[in-house]
Amino acid sequence: MNQNNPDPLALIKERMEKACRAAGRNPDSVRLVAVSKTHPGEAVLDLYLRGQRIFAESYADEGVDKISALGLVDAEWHYIGPVQSNKTRMIAEHFDWVQSVDRLKIVRRLDEQRPAGLDPLQVLIQVNLDDEPQKAGCTPDEIASLAERIGECRRLKLRGLMAIPAPRGEFADQKRAFEHLHALYRQLQADHAGIDTLSAGMSADLEAAIAAGSTMVRVGTALFGPRNKSEAGT
Numbered sequence: 001m002n003q004n005n006p007d008p009l010a011l012i013k014e015r016m017e018k019a020c021r022a023a024g025r026n027p028d029s030v031r032l033v034a035v036s037k038t039h040p041g042e043a044v045l046d047l048y049l050r051g052q053r054i055f056a057e058s059y060a061d062e063g064v065d066k067i068s069a070l071g072l073v074d075a076e077w078h079y080i081g082p083v084q085s086n087k088t089r090m091i092a093e094h095f096d097w098v099q100s101v102d103r104l105k106i107v108r109r110l111d112e113q114r115p116a117g118l119d120p121l122q123v124l125i126q127v128n129l130d131d132e133p134q135k136a137g138c139t140p141d142e143i144a145s146l147a148e149r150i151g152e153c154r155r156l157k158l159r160g161l162m163a164i165p166a167p168r169g170e171f172a173d174q175k176r177a178f179e180h181l182h183a184l185y186r187q188l189q190a191d192h193a194g195i196d197t198l199s200a201g202m203s204a205d206l207e208a209a210i211a212a213g214s215t216m217v218r219v220g221t222a223l224f225g226p227r228n229k230s231e232a233g234t
């Protein structure tokens, strides 16, 4: 798939390890989420057979089709796309995590619709760090009240924050944006028990995210190759 590098998974793990070492962090402290949106189930299966267990999708219908077709019992599926209220039921029934919770209506619906027989849905609040109108996510000011409401939900478990900062070319600028996010994360940790996940960093900026304290990187392009632009969404 990626002609220049026959083993993208090994390369990403190397990048993560190197970034952890540079930051004086334990390599086990950052988890890899393989973002398989727009890529076929076979691509997921390839990585699964090599030991990868965490996958993410951005489109509810496509994600549920893949989850159902593959039936990988010990895989962990994360929903990372904008959450439309008419899709909350399928998301609540099929995914293990939702990283893109950004408003109260979605909190309520996911809590009501998470089936009782499943573990609570693991939830991250998505923050729109750069105040970009086209992007999902709450403002930094809204985190505290959303977190409080999620804390009251029996079928949801709040684990932390997720953000997609605006693209920046320079490492120092990338890192500064992620440090802002990390400060918001530390505040959330101070206010709530069980906050252990900061989802930050993608193919182009995972080193800066890890330098600033990310505990989970979401990598698509560097693992699966380029997406069809018209379908890619981000």
Ligand SMILES: *Cc1c(COP(=O)(O)O)cnc(C)c1O
Pocket (backbone or CB within 6 Å): 035, 037, 058, 080, 081, 164, 202, 203, 204, 218, 219, 220, 221, 222, 234
């Ligand atoms: C698509 C997507 C990614 C992966 O981005 P790449 O640049 O392809 O690694 C990560 N996070 C979210 C929320 C996405 O939508």
